[in-house]
Amino acid sequence: MATKQNRRWKTLDKDLSRISMAEQATATAARPLVKIGLTLVLAAIAATVAMALSGAVTGMATLVLGLAAGLYMALSIGANDVANAMGPPVGAGALRVGQALFLAALAEIAGAVFGGQAVTDTLTVGIITPETMLTGAAAARMMMAALLAAATWIMLATLASVPISTTHAVVGGILGAGLVSFGADAVNWGMLFDIALVWMIAPVLAAACAAAILAAVQGLIERAPDRTRAMRRGIPLMIGIMAGLFACYLSVLLSGGRGHPVFSLLTGLVCGAVCWALARPVIRRQIASSGTGKATLKLALGLPLAVAAVLVSFAHGANDVANVAAPLSVILRATGFGAPLAAMPLWVALIGALGVAAGILILGRRLVIMVGTGITRLSPIRAFCIACATALTVIIASWAGWPVSTTHITIGGVFGVGYWRERDDRRQTARRNESRNESRNAGDASARRKDTLPPEELHRRRLVRWSHLVTMLVAWVVTVPISAALAAGLCAISIALSANG
Template sequence: MTKNDYEPSHLDTLDRDLGRFSNLETATTYVSRPLVGLGVSLVFIVIAGLLALILFGKSSDTFIVVIAAGFGAYMALNIGANDVANNMGPAVGANALTMGGAIAIAAIFESAGALLAGGDVVSTIAKGIIAPESMQTANVFIWAMLAALLSAALWVNLATWIGAPVSTTHSVVGGVMGAGIAAAGFAAVNWPTMYKIAASWVISPVLGGVVAALFLWFIKARIVYQDDKIAAARKWVPVLVGIMGGAFAAYLALKGLKKIIKIDIQLALLIGLGMGIAIWLVMIPVIKKQSIGLENRNKSLKVLFGIPLVVSAALLSFAHGANDVANAVGPLAAIVQASKSGNFTDAISIPLWIMVIGAIGISFGLFLFGPKLIRMVGNQITKLNPMRAYCVALSAAITVIVASWLGLPVSSTHIAVGGVFGVGFFREWHTSRQMKKRRIAMPDVPQQPKEERRRRKLVRRSHFMTIIAAWVITVPAAALLSALIFLVIKTMMGGAA
């Protein structure tokens, strides 16, 4: 053992700080027990309904709004349980964050993103999925939004139960489409938009996987396989952190600040470039100081990527809260507006109390049910370390920027999980390539049996197939469920418009 083995690194210090959340982690383990978690969730849903009752006031539609608030709270809980795992899973899987630390950071930054930078206007019916004019009356519109909200929440709940991270935005889109078809027929659907969304099922994970794999290749080629790893890290880690900072600055400017100021893609890229250069210059002395005394081995490199990985996970959570919470509570806001004024064709403003339900619901869902999906994304698809997890986080920010520039509707869930798959499959390819070189160099060494090679695959195929299947059927499943719920609601209400 050397002196350096006993010296605490910056990452160790960070782990000790995050270790203060150990009580939170213990509490999470306790409340994750099915009955306790279910009970707390029901209490939150009831409170959301009471909040709607108090703030909406008395009218003929008060009961509908209270029910809708309960459905919105249920949806927010499911977003916390499912969607947030994509941001925190890689950092937890890489041991850069404890489960308690991840939950605390995600809850704070998701809520901050929703409340500080959440979009205050959404299109009338989930970004133009169906034509508002196709709804004959405000009542039909309200029933359709109720059905969309409940079906999306039920589908995400089912996906969480089977351990599949799915897109909550796609679930809402499927719910709106299904209710719209049940209410006004297939002609009401904006099919070109739906075709783009279907294309994003392929584009999102492939882009995320390719970008993550390319960065992992770069790190291996320029840092890991260099004779002096620490010198190479001093040169390239500040560059990589600058790229990450610039990508997140552009992402947040484009997606997270729309409530404050309208920023187009060109200005967002300029902001990102400026921030990236500034962060690169700042990180040069920081990494140089942090690397003093580190040994020339891969384990030392993990230390240098630990803190940037934690920061990237926090920024991903903020951006997710800013961008996706409005989509989740959009149908609830639409119901409130239609119930108040009877107007369901104009843009919908989301009241603060609805955003609060969304933000708190996400935090509760993460706290109560999030660890299952966090572990699955972080540990069970493929083995992650800080460098691999960093590539996933960097890929998520860059891919969203590229997709926005190309005008493609992509899913942050698909991108993040696609990044994990990309890292895993790249490792499989790289390992296979190394083994072939070894066989050529040492032909007398016996080759492993085919079954043994298959067993040693670095990406678990069972999780891969489950997740892909869940992605493919999310929109049609949510649509079918929504159509059935709409018909049930219509029947219960006597079909009166």
């Protein structure tokens, strides 16, 4: 009995330690990207010097350097973040590695093309506000410094095996370069405060969503009197709801917010009904082939988990590709190749999306295998709840135009699932103990439960959980100022060289 209780206590700690190990594995697996990044950056610098010596157009050299830095950023994003979405379904056996990489690449491209405009606008004109300043050589220099600073910090963090957020690095780079280029008055401090607030709120929202989804799965399916019947009804319904909500969101997105709400709602209902109808025979065959019990529930959740992972990849593409597309949009416009200030050329979004897809397909296989089968082998139930919460939170953030960290939101989902499991487990244990009268101290089941582990062990585990929050906070506190300082230094050097020239 004590062993079973101890396992219950360890669930959250295990999941959180798996996420930490996944981050370390990501940094280790991404080390080959450092060589690629150095090669691209050095090649771009050499091209810049050659063009300057030959009297070529400076704008073309700036464009080449920007594309090189942007390509490295896109490869890093694709290689590093694919495991967040596809590690759990691969580990659960819902998808093979090749299928996961292919679906992730397609979903990332679709997310960048159809949903990347809002976050790109925020990074383009939201942090440095005056539109008149975001033109000409100064704007190109600012975004070039931001890109190079973010890429440099990512390379250094990768060498040190420190997990950081690309989003935080780019935001910090734009801030530092903007301060040097245009001064403190040009910075939208209110927008920066809002972005930082969203960085703190988003993991909490993901935790609440993950806990609510887990509670629904437990109440409607896992603890139903007839679990087989509940699975046949509930799992296709979950797939239909997920597909319907996503179709409704996509309808609003494609209409630019100008479509009629009734049309978007009908689109979601039709798509949800079709996916529900298609999922019913698949789930029935899975249940019929595997019998009853928890193993059947885990197997039946494979399809919803795969759908949720694809949605996570779409949401990630809509949010993180802006880290590449926004600086490139400004550089292109400043060098005479771009579109108006508030518009992101489609081909720029495609460049970023294809770079991310290339990172996924070329460099993501080893990491997905490592994370999915060796580290983050979460149960399909927990993985499904976390994936759904992550997808929903990132989609909401992308729709609102907020740049967020998918990894930190995933950690928020892990916290939500873990705390709900422990809270529910204590409640269920208390009820069982009261009904069986196993103790003379009636009504003190919660205290008896806590006594199953020594106080120092309970204290240590609380510290383990808080250590993950501290790690997230350190990543926020360190990445933004360091990337800002690097960008400010690069921008200052560029200004000095231009003045001397």
